[in-house]
Amino acid sequence: MRTAAALDVRADFPILATRVHGKPLVYLDSAATSQKPRAVLEAMERYYVAENSNIHRGVHHLSEVATKHYESVRIAAARFLGAADAREIVFVRGTTEAVNLVMNTYGRVHVGAGDEVLITAMEHHSNIVPWQMLCGEKGARLRVAPIDDAGALILPEYEKLLTPRTKLVATGHVSNALGTINPVKRMIAAAHARGIPVLVDGAQAVPHLAVDVRDLDADFYCFSGHKVYGPTGIGVLYGRAALLEEMPPWQGGGDMILSVTFEKTTYNRIPHKFEAGTPDIAGVVGLGAALEYVSGIGLDRIAAHEDELLAYGTDLLTKIPGLRLIGTAPEKAGVLSFVLGGVHPHDIGTILDQQGIAIRTGHHCAQPVMERFGIPATARASLAAYSSREDLDLLAAGLRKVREVFGS
Numbered sequence: 490m491r492t493a494a495a496l497d498v499r500a501d502f503p504i505l506a507t508r509v510h511g512k513p514l515v516y517l518d519s520a521a522t523s524q525k526p527r528a529v530l531e532a533m534e535r536y537y538v539a540e541n542s543n544i545h546r547g548v549h550h551l552s553e554v555a556t557k558h559y560e561s562v563r564i565a566a567a568r569f570l571g572a573a574d575a576r577e578i579v580f581v582r583g584t585t586e587a588v589n590l591v592m593n594t595y596g597r598v599h600v601g602a603g604d605e606v607l608i609t610a611m612e613h614h615s616n617i618v619p620w621q622m623l624c625g626e627k628g629a630r631l632r633v634a635p636i637d638d639a640g641a642l643i644l645p646e647y648e649k650l651l652t653p654r655t656k657l658v659a660t661g662h663v664s665n666a667l668g669t670i671n672p673v674k675r676m677i678a679a680a681h682a683r684g685i686p687v688l689v690d691g692a693q694a695v696p697h698l699a700v701d702v703r704d705l706d707a708d709f710y711c712f713s714g715h716k717v718y719g720p721t722g723i724g725v726l727y728g729r730a731a732l733l734e735e736m737p738p739w740q741g742g743g744d745m746i747l748s749v750t751f752e753k754t755t756y757n758r759i760p761h762k763f764e765a766g767t768p769d770i771a772g773v774v775g776l777g778a779a780l781e782y783v784s785g786i787g788l789d790r791i792a793a794h795e796d797e798l799l800a801y802g803t804d805l806l807t808k809i810p811g812l813r814l815i816g817t818a819p820e821k822a823g824v825l826s827f828v829l830g831g832v833h834p835h836d837i838g839t840i841l842d843q844q845g846i847a848i849r850t851g852h853h854c855a856q857p858v859m860e861r862f863g864i865p866a867t868a869r870a871s872l873a874a875y876s877s878r879e880d881l882d883l884l885a886a887g888l889r890k891v892r893e894v895f896g897s
């Protein structure tokens with residue numbers, strides 16, 4: 490019997506009944522991708538069974554139904570993020586594509602030779618590499634705000650790096666490698682005081698915290714559907730309307746135009762200007778169901794449940810001899826990253842897998858974070874609404890087995 494947790498939504502997730510190597514699945518890899526509730530799976534099937542059609546173009550019934558559904562998710566996503574206007578919601582493939590869109594549009598226009606883009610030392614590669622590419626192309630400089638030994642941003646150092654040369658700040662809200670929650674509201678206020686816009690990578694925040702882009706005063710905010718119980722291949726870029734209006738489009742093609750001649754194209758209004766071609770309509774439908782699912786439970790309840798588990802898991806893991814947690818910032822969400830004596834994280838992951846326990850091992854697409862801590866990799870257990878104390882008990886037991894095998 491599973492412990493009666495504050496939140497018990499496991500039955501909503503069919504995959505959690507899977508057995509792996511003959512053992513019940515213990516899924517602790519939700520930061521990589523979350524599992525999907527039946528509500529999402531059914532919404533997508535319903536779409537293909539009863540509504541499938543291309544959007545924005547047809548006058549026929551199915552096209553109108555599909556268009557209405559697609560656009561209703563835009564309104565729901567705006568509400569979910571606290572955006573003022575659904576026109577500020579651009580559907581993209583995920584966080585990676587959102588950052589690349591802003592880099593290729595806002596970035597290309599506003600960043601020039603001698604300018605700077607400021608990120609933090611805990612970014613995911615998807616919020617490093619696009620800016621590096623832009624800086625390389627423009628002769629600009631990528632600056633990096635440092636983090637302390639707990640994995641928390643050093644705010645005064647961040648503020649010192651905001652200079653007249655800084656044209657954009659791009660920061661993660663929650664680190665996927667460390668779990669650190671960044672003080673983004675303060676970071677944005679400090680940047681805005683100097684007239685600098687801020688992009689927030691919310692890939693690891695949106696599943697765990699209630700986000701209000703207007704309260705944060707973010708200029709751009711992005712997330713991936715698949716990390717918040719939705720399907721892969723769909724995500725959201727929020728952009729302040731005034732910024733989106735002035736940005737050039739990125740990809741050209743159908744749907745992003747008002748009129749085309751061989752001499753000249755007039756672009757569509759926002760957000761359609763940024764959605765060239767047939768979008769992932771079924772993905773949007775699935776995302777809509779996921780956001781509805783999360784809102785139905787309440788992010789405050791999810792956050793309270795995960796915080797309780799994080800404290801429980803931290804306590805359990807720190808009792809294991811030789812285990813060192815990587816990422817011990819006071820403000821954390823959803824992630825327990827660690828190393829265990831001299832055992833390589835890949836060996837930890839393999840032994841745990843034999844027991845049906847899924848964790849992630851490696852650099853978590855955040856190699857500079859590993860470098861900061863002087864390690865090549867960590868083992869990472871990450872939480873979601875369906876995680877339980879029993880999952881963490883089984884993880885701790887599995888890690889004791891790893892120690893036995895390696896005699897560490």
Ligand SMILES: Cc1ncc(COP(=O)(O)O)c(C=O)c1O
Pocket residue numbers: 520521582583584585586613615616661663664665690692693713854
């Ligand atoms: C903090 C963070 N940013 C960005 C991404 C990239 O997300 P995606 O691969 O869905 O584009 C991830 C994915 O792990 C992430 O954890």
